[in-house]
Amino acid sequence: MSLISISHLHFSYGRRKILEDISLSVPAGSIFGFVGPNGAGKTTTIKCLTGLLHAREGALALFGMELRSKRTDILSRTGVMVEEPSLYGHLSASENLNICLRLKGRKAASIPGLLQTVGLAKDAHRPVRQFSSGMKQRLALALALAGEPELLILDEPVNGLDPAGIIEIRQLLQNLNREKGVTIFISSHILGEIEKLCDHVAVIHKGQILYQGSMQQLVSRRGGNVDVRLETSDNLRAAAILDKPVNEGHPSGFLELSVSSREDIARAVSLLVQSGIQVYEVHTESRDLETSFLEIIQY
Amino acid sequence: MNGFKAALYTELIKHKRTFALWILAAFPLFTVGIICLSVYHMKIEDASPWIRYAFSLQNTLSFFLPFFLVMLIAYSVHLEHKSNTWKHLLCMPLNRSTVYFAKLSMILLLVLVSWLLMLLVAYAGVFLLHQINPLKFHFLEGGVPLLKFSLSLLKPYIAALFIISLQYWLSTRLRNLVLPIIIGIGMIILPIAILIVMGMSGMIQHAKSMEVVFSYDPYAYPFARIFSFMKGPEQSVSLFPRLTIIYGILAILVSYSGSLEFRKRNF
Incomplete structure (x- = not known):
């Protein structure tokens, strides 16, 4: 069963075509890597998928529901992290999480647990503007995890993290997938990371999907030489x-x-x-x- | 409704420790400070120093209010641009209209708080003047005209509703902090430039013409009414004159169409 289904998606900024006839199917329970060079259309696809951009052509469905008509229902079950971390620098980590949880209709009780999960428990009350880029990345991930989502859509989640941080986040995502069955759609240009983490992959280049399937198939598609x-x-x-x-x-x-x-x-x-x-x-x-x-x- | 309440509550959290709150606190202190200084040096010949005080405060407040609103709204909305949080906010399970109106409601709440602070500081100013010179500033004799004074300070705020709706939409559109401030201030001082040209060409004969020029610029409208007050402090001006009602209706229309545009906007 597909948790995310994109069919014949087109998107343009003015006359400049960004996405051309994108069709994608993300199996439920998978960790799906979305790879492509800079400017290939990864973030644009994610923005269309979360309703930040309005595509004129194409159909987008998540959890079997049409995005256009059921956007809020879909987003209540989805954790999203788009591009660089979106955080209020003048507020503390726990205040940022409080805002996110309130907007998702959840109580603030889960804040300490979320901060513990991403390794920021000691920095709960520090203003976010004092955080390093890796800490901001971790907090952005905690925001995506807030509200126990069934689907995580993550755009470059390990950017700015040190090697230990990358391993930690990888293990966290793998655990979420294995233990809670969370489907993860992850875009990245760090191919080694995608290879270690994902079981399915799609390659986008110049706004077109050039490959999609299991990671195993991709790696062995030339006879496993x-x-x-x-x-x-x-x-x-x-x-x-x-x-x-x-x-x-x-x-x-x-x-x-x-x-x-x-x-x-x-x-x-x-x-x-x-x-x-x-x-x-x-x-x-x-x-x-x-x-x-x-x-x-x-x- | 729950979504709206949650969104409004989060707006309150977001405004903690922001420059917008400093502007909110500074505005009444600045305005009342000027009035107290001028009234202190003024010859009070009227039977009631209250009228002189209220008249001066209302005029000064009317003049500075559009500038204050432009700054307050720009800084309040810029929180999202600066933190790059529009995307995150719009990925929450809320309708975009809810996000738009929750933020607008927060601004209206700040404006309401500004009026209450203005009243509070104005009364504090009166008390201070009375303490300094009870014979000259016999404000507290014969009771305090609380309702009349409060309403007189409310008038410019009501006249500024259209500014709030326009400036709010503009600030959500423009990522740059300075641009909406420049546009807003430009719109406030535009009639002054027009008046200079009209005055030089001899097209303006009396104060009534000046009032007309200022009235048809919504950003200058709150202080266009100063010209009505020029007829004298005893002049009674309605809380809802016809043009205020028209600007109020336009404010609702701009807010509604602004929310429609916001729903269709790409982020």
């Missing part, structure tokens, strides 16, 4: 034996192979050793989201 680099005592002879070119760009030269399994690597090394060539280094590079992403957008 593994790139291997070999450095040997005689690269030229090794290249002749394996019938592969030597990379001229490297000062000492190395061999590049594309194999479909780990056994192929073992076979190649064995063949070289049997031919009296010493193998100094075997470096494997699995096809990851970054490689697939760059291929999709034809970088």
